[in-house]
Amino acid sequence: MHLVTHSAPRRRSRARRAVAAAGAALLLTACGSYGVDPGADADTGTVTYWLWESAQLPAYQQCADDFEAQHPDIDIQIEQFGWDDYWNKLFTGFVANSAPDVFANHTSRYGEFAERGLIVPIDEYVDRDRIDLSKYVTGTTDLWVGPDGKRYGLPKDFDTIGIFYNEGMTEEAGVTREQMENLTWNPQDGGTYEDVIAHLTVDENGVRGDEPGFDKDNVRTYGLGLGSAGAPFGQVEWSYLAMTTGWWYMDAEAWGTEFHYDDPRFQQTYAWWRGLIEKGYMPPLAFTEGGAPDQQVQAGRYAMVTEGSWQTANFGALEGVDLALAPTPVGPEGHRAAMQNSLADSISTSSQVKGAAWEWASYLGSVQCQSVVAEAGVVMPAIASTVDTAKEALGRTGFDISAFTDQIDAGTTFPYPAVLKAAEVQSITSSVMENVMAFNAEPDALTPMNEQLNALFE
Amino acid sequence: MALTSRAARTRSSIRPSLQVHGYRPDSNGTRRERLTALAFILPALLGFSVFYFWPTLRGFYYSFTDFDVFNRPTWVGLDNYAALLDDPTFWNAMKVTVQYVVINIGTQTVLALLLAVLLHRLTRSVLVRSVIVLPYLISNVVVALVFYWMLDAQIGITNQFLGWIGLDAIPFFGSQDWAIPTIALVNTWRHLGYTALLIFAGLLMIPDHVYEAGRVDGASEWKMFWRITLPLLRPILALVLVITVVGSFQAFDTVAVTTAGGPADATKVIQYYIFDLAFQRYQFGYASAVSVVLFLILASVAFVQLRLMRANESDVA
Numbered sequence: 001m002h003l004v005t006h007s008a009p010r011r012r013s014r015a016r017r018a019v020a021a022a023g024a025a026l027l028l029t030a031c032g033s034y035g036v037d038p039g040a041d042a043d044t045g046t047v048t049y050w051l052w053e054s055a056q057l058p059a060y061q062q063c064a065d066d067f068e069a070q071h072p073d074i075d076i077q078i079e080q081f082g083w084d085d086y087w088n089k090l091f092t093g094f095v096a097n098s099a100p101d102v103f104a105n106h107t108s109r110y111g112e113f114a115e116r117g118l119i120v121p122i123d124e125y126v127d128r129d130r131i132d133l134s135k136y137v138t139g140t141t142d143l144w145v146g147p148d149g150k151r152y153g154l155p156k157d158f159d160t161i162g163i164f165y166n167e168g169m170t171e172e173a174g175v176t177r178e179q180m181e182n183l184t185w186n187p188q189d190g191g192t193y194e195d196v197i198a199h200l201t202v203d204e205n206g207v208r209g210d211e212p213g214f215d216k217d218n219v220r221t222y223g224l225g226l227g228s229a230g231a232p233f234g235q236v237e238w239s240y241l242a243m244t245t246g247w248w249y250m251d252a253e254a255w256g257t258e259f260h261y262d263d264p265r266f267q268q269t270y271a272w273w274r275g276l277i278e279k280g281y282m283p284p285l286a287f288t289e290g291g292a293p294d295q296q297v298q299a300g301r302y303a304m305v306t307e308g309s310w311q312t313a314n315f316g317a318l319e320g321v322d323l324a325l326a327p328t329p330v331g332p333e334g335h336r337a338a339m340q341n342s343l344a345d346s347i348s349t350s351s352q353v354k355g356a357a358w359e360w361a362s363y364l365g366s367v368q369c370q371s372v373v374a375e376a377g378v379v380m381p382a383i384a385s386t387v388d389t390a391k392e393a394l395g396r397t398g399f400d401i402s403a404f405t406d407q408i409d410a411g412t413t414f415p416y417p418a419v420l421k422a423a424e425v426q427s428i429t430s431s432v433m434e435n436v437m438a439f440n441a442e443p444d445a446l447t448p449m450n451e452q453l454n455a456l457f458e
Numbered sequence: 459m460a461l462t463s464r465a466a467r468t469r470s471s472i473r474p475s476l477q478v479h480g481y482r483p484d485s486n487g488t489r490r491e492r493l494t495a496l497a498f499i500l501p502a503l504l505g506f507s508v509f510y511f512w513p514t515l516r517g518f519y520y521s522f523t524d525f526d527v528f529n530r531p532t533w534v535g536l537d538n539y540a541a542l543l544d545d546p547t548f549w550n551a552m553k554v555t556v557q558y559v560v561i562n563i564g565t566q567t568v569l570a571l572l573l574a575v576l577l578h579r580l581t582r583s584v585l586v587r588s589v590i591v592l593p594y595l596i597s598n599v600v601v602a603l604v605f606y607w608m609l610d611a612q613i614g615i616t617n618q619f620l621g622w623i624g625l626d627a628i629p630f631f632g633s634q635d636w637a638i639p640t641i642a643l644v645n646t647w648r649h650l651g652y653t654a655l656l657i658f659a660g661l662l663m664i665p666d667h668v669y670e671a672g673r674v675d676g677a678s679e680w681k682m683f684w685r686i687t688l689p690l691l692r693p694i695l696a697l698v699l700v701i702t703v704v705g706s707f708q709a710f711d712t713v714a715v716t717t718a719g720g721p722a723d724a725t726k727v728i729q730y731y732i733f734d735l736a737f738q739r740y741q742f743g744y745a746s747a748v749s750v751v752l753f754l755i756l757a758s759v760a761f762v763q764l765r766l767m768r769a770n771e772s773d774v775a
Contacts, residue, residue, distance in 0.1 A: 034528065034529060034530040034531075035528070035529070035530075036528060088737060091737060094528070095527050095528075112740075116526070116528050116529075117528075118528070217626075229721075283611075283612065284629070284632075285632065285721060286611065286629035286632035286633040286634075286721065287611040287612055287627075287629050287632055288632055289606075289610075289611070289629065289630075289631035289632035289637075289716070289717055289720070289721065290606055290607060290609065290610025290611060290612070290613075290614060290631060290632065291607065291610045291612065291613050291614070295613060296612055296613060299612070299613045301612050301613065423734075423738045423739040423740075424739055427547075427734065427738075427739070430720065430722070431547075431722050431723050432722075434720055434721045434722035435722045438634060438721060438722060440634070440722065
């Protein structure tokens with residue numbers, strides 16, 4: 001208030017100085033808040049837990065109730081956010097030091113969290129509690145060994161890829177279930193896989209894709225659906241084909257720094273896949289903005305789609321269509337291939353209750369909790385002994401999920417190719433791959449794209 | 459919130475130009491008056507400093523650093539700006555944004571003016587006015603999603619209609635050529651009524667006797683529109699244009715909930731690119747540099763517009 005007692009010009013300079021001082025003070029305090037809060041190791045208290053899958057919420061709430069009954073001094077608070085919001089919220093949570101103590105994590109994301117020290121390695125806990133890693137489904141635990149060789153989560157479920165097809169349409173076309181389960185493929189003529197796709201494609205006049213007079217510009221039902229250009233890894237789009245040729249994404253199983261998108265085996269696969277659009281057997285990329293693949297399947301626009309096992313319950317619930325499930329085709333090297341991924345729960349470095357957080361995270365990956373999850377029939381739990389329960393529960397959706405599990409038993413699944421700088425990789429690859437799929441560029445544009453990716457890690 | 463504050467701003471900027479008589483803008487009033495004024499302005503000033511001014515300053519600072527939020531920013535001088543010049547995605551984003559603004563502002567302003575004049579000359583019904591502003595009251599995200607589904611190439615209702623009249627399906631959001639016009643027109647639909655209402659408020663301030671005089675002189679409606687309405691509307695139009703152009707440059711939500719920048723960056727407007735850089739790739743320094751460039755562009759656009767249209771003078775008095 002004393003400001004007004006002075007004459008006008010002086011008052012202004014004073015005020016200015018006061019603002020400057022306040023600004024400098026703010027700058028200083030702001031600078032002091034970088035880095036990750038080390039948190040604490042309390043064994044009791046409230047543990048917050050986040051997940052994105054709403055369909056799994058009831059099962060995990062059940063797990064939380066059971067867990068609280070066994071650990072009266074730990075409270076579990078579950079919060080659920082949709083996939084897109086989830087990662088943004090988690091990120092702001094880390095920045096504002098309000099991240100959940102434990103959260104469901106994804107193979108495509110945790111590398112960056114680990115690199116920045118935002119989540120803790122659990123090797124010591126695993127050793128201390130003598131957790132038997134062999135009880136998990138083959139391949140799932142390795143996915144959670146980070147770029148530094150440390151373990152960042154215990155797998156709780158796993159997913160893989162299969163072909164969902166409209167059985168009413170295959171029956172009408174005279175394609176048997178046996179044929180669907182024994183498809184073959186190669187990047188030259190597409191094998192019986194392409195034959196079936198062509199035969200299931202029907203134009204507006206009712207002419208099939210492999211019959212004379214087929215009008216590829218007026219297609220009523222596409223033999224194979226399309227969700228996106230499949231950048232960067234084509235998890236449900238093209239990886240099940242490329243991997244049957246002996247190709248692999250990069251110079252290491254995970255966390256590679258040199259990519260193989262310039263390999264002719266990959267580019268031939270991609271070119272064949274894109275060729276389905278030219279032939280009228282698969283919709284143009286431009287048609288994929290809007291309704292999701294499951295909606296298109298329900299509307300009878302797609303006869304079959306390649307999708308992840310996490311969609312099983314969703315496809316099972318579609319009204320008005322009769323769907324069945326087949327394994328992905330056998331490729332030129334004589335085997336099938338399907339990407340296998342797994343989710344796990346990670347513990348935030350900033351958690352004040354890391355002891356309790358570990359209790360909860362390990363309970364989530366335990367037989368007790370996974371049996372509850374298996375029973376719910378939404379996903380396939382990562383503990384091998386509970387898979388049969390899950391098969392039965394998922395079987396209630398009407399699908400034979402051995403299309404998924406047989407590939408794991410046969411060892412033809414391959415792990416999700418985790419990389420660092422995932423968002424950069426995503427951004428570079430989607431721009432190029434979308435242009436190729438939209439026929440604005442040729443498949444050889446994938447070679448300069450590969451150089452761009454390699455340059456990221458130089 | 460946005461509605462009331464924007465409307466308030468419009469009104470307050472109109473009033474001084476009307477009340478020039480006996481008002482000395484350079485007058486400081488008594489000390490008591492000054493204190494009262496300060497007390498009134500303080501809450502707004504506080505909000506402005508904490509939520510606008512301070513973040514802007516920090517943004518400027520970060521634009522000269524390499525910063526991922528978790529680690530201390532390291533000073534890199536003008537590196538971010540140099541990188542920006544060589545960044546094809548940035549230039550593509552600028553191109554896409556300008557395309558969006560031209561289509562959005564072009565259609566929106568012409569249609570809003572038309573609608574406002576119709577409102578003014580034909581009806582004074584409050585009901586009609588409220589109906590016109592309805593789309594603006596619907597959340598952007600809801601509008602975007604509803605159009606996204608309606609315009610789907612394969613199962614959308616719009617393409618069903620197009621099919622009945624014998625046209626091929628148009629992939630409105632999926633085609634690189636259609637996506638930006640589609641998004642621009644969706645937002646034109648949403649903002650049309652609101653813009654028309656602003657212009658309508660300006661029309662109400664044009665005294666009736668000017669039109670009476672015109673009518674006595676035998677001027678047609680068409681002539682009166684060009685000779686009376688448009689010139690007298692100029693300050694309001696300038697203001698409306700500044701507000702809508704600045705808003706249009708910041709298009710984000712429609713893109714975020716529909717195409718997410720795709721297909722192949724065809725809808726990666728500058729605000730979405732900033733979001734992508736900062737919140738998905740953790741490049742806060744570089745994202746800040748892009749924001750600063752956007753800030754400078756918007757500031758000069760607003761300045762030039764206000765200057766060209768002499769928004770602070772009215773021909774009414």
